[in-house]
Amino acid sequence: xxxxxLGAVFxxxxxxxxxxxxxxxxxxxxxxxxxxxxxxxxxxxxxxxQRQQPRMAxxxxxxxxxxxVVLSASGSPSLAVEVPGPDRSVVAELHRxxxxxxxxxxxxxxxxxxxxxxxVRLVHLDAPSHRRPVDPEFGRxxxxxxxxxxxxxxxxxxASLDAxxxxxxxxxxxxxxxxPMDRFRPNVVxxxxxxxxxxxxxxxxxxxxxxxxxxPCGRCVVTTTDQRTAERGKEPLRTLARHRxxxxxxxxxxxxxxxxxxxxxxxxxxxxxx
Numbered sequence: 001x002x003x004x005x006l007g008a009v010f011x012x013x014x015x016x017x018x019x020x021x022x023x024x025x026x027x028x029x030x031x032x033x034x035x036x037x038x039x040x041x042x043x044x045x046x047x048x049x050q051r052q053q054p055r056m057a058x059x060x061x062x063x064x065x066x067x068x069v070v071l072s073a074s075g076s077p078s079l080a081v082e083v084p085g086p087d088r089s090v091v092a093e094l095h096r097x098x099x100x101x102x103x104x105x106x107x108x109x110x111x112x113x114x115x116x117x118x119x120v121r122l123v124h125l126d127a128p129s130h131r132r133p134v135d136p137e138f139g140r141x142x143x144x145x146x147x148x149x150x151x152x153x154x155x156x157x158x159a160s161l162d163a164x165x166x167x168x169x170x171x172x173x174x175x176x177x178x179x180p181m182d183r184f185r186p187n188v189v190x191x192x193x194x195x196x197x198x199x200x201x202x203x204x205x206x207x208x209x210x211x212x213x214x215x216p217c218g219r220c221v222v223t224t225t226d227q228r229t230a231e232r233g234k235e236p237l238r239t240l241a242r243h244r245x246x247x248x249x250x251x252x253x254x255x256x257x258x259x260x261x262x263x264x265x266x267x268x269x270x271x272x273x274x
Contacts, residue, residue: 004270006206007158007191008181013069014061014122015039015147016049018227019182024265027209027258030128030144031152032187034063037128039094039101039147040112040120046093047147050222053116054230067124071108073115081108083124092123095149099132101125134257138214143257151255154217155198156186163195164252167239176235182227183236184219184253190270198254207268211256218249 010019015036026033038061040048050056061069064080072078084102092101101123108122125131125147134143135150145152161181168177181189188206190198201213219240224232240250 002192002194004190004192004197004272006188006264006266006268006270008186008189009264009266010182010185010187010189011035011063012185013038013063014059014071015047016053016056016222018057018060019185020060020062024263025187026263027153027261028128029152029258029261030132031146031148031258034067035187036147037067037125038069038104039092039123039125041090041092041101041123042121043119044093045090047095048118048120050225051220053118053120054225054232055116057225057227057230059112059115071111076115079107079111081105081122083126086126090123094132094147097132099125099147101131101147138255139257151214152258153187153211153256154185154253155188155190155211155213155256156181156184156253157190157193157195157198159191159193159195160198160252164236164239164243167243168235171235171239171242173234173238176233179236180227183223183225184217185222186253188264192270201254201272202274203259203272204256205271205273206264207262209262209264210259210273212259213254213256215255216246216249216251217253217255218246219252223252 009022009025012019042048060072067083070078070080081104084104088103104122112120128146134145165178244251
């Protein structure tokens with residue numbers, strides 16, 4: 001008999017930078033504590049991610065007490081960045097939404113510009129409790145999200161990745177597999193399920209925290225980016241297009257919204273409620 005359990009937790013302090021594995025994380029209404037509270041924007045105040053800048057995968061940010069971050073990259077000096085004040089606010093465009101954010105000090109922009117070869121600015125979301133509502137088609141009134149693409153948490157399962165990798169091995173680019181889980185940039189990874197079991201979940205509990213499973217995640221070119229080398233291939237999108245297509249969307253993982261708060265820990269049992 002399968003016994004689903006939380007196998008891994010990942011936090012991304014700056015959107016699209018390297019993920020950090022954690023043994024536990026506090027669940028807030030808008031996502032994991034410290035997850036995607038910072039992001040990069042371009043000269044037109046539009047979000048910049050690995051879609052445009054795959055080398056962001058090779059940069060890292062570590063959360064500091066109080067909300068700041070320490071930026072680091074291999075072979076480069078690190079840089080500590082404090083949370084900017086509200087007097088430095090701008091309205092940024094994040095996919096289909098507008099969100100008020102505060103602009104970090106100029107040293108952060110220079111740090112990223114030197115490593116990405118692009119004019120970008122680092123910005124911070126100060127009040128996720130009210131700045132950015134979840135898509136009302138899937139969220140309830142008052143539910144909000146940090147600077148994640150659209151929903152507070154992304155869940156994947158180890159069994160589904162194994163199934164996907166078995167398809168990759170039989171496809172046009174077997175040399176690109178097996179793919180690691182970091183290609184999909186989840187917040188929580190569940191072990192001990194059947195492949196694609198998550199497709200049928202509507203509500204789950206991880207430990208004592210309950211989540212609604214609201215929408216499959218449509219995948220983009222970021223999943224083809226090696227998170228260590230920043231090089232791009234064809235997989236998993238080629239394989240997902242054959243086996244996991246829903247219209248124009250290629251699906252892997254599930255978006256979730258917390259129904260409460262608490263702490264989730266690696267090893268916590270995962271219970272399917274609906």
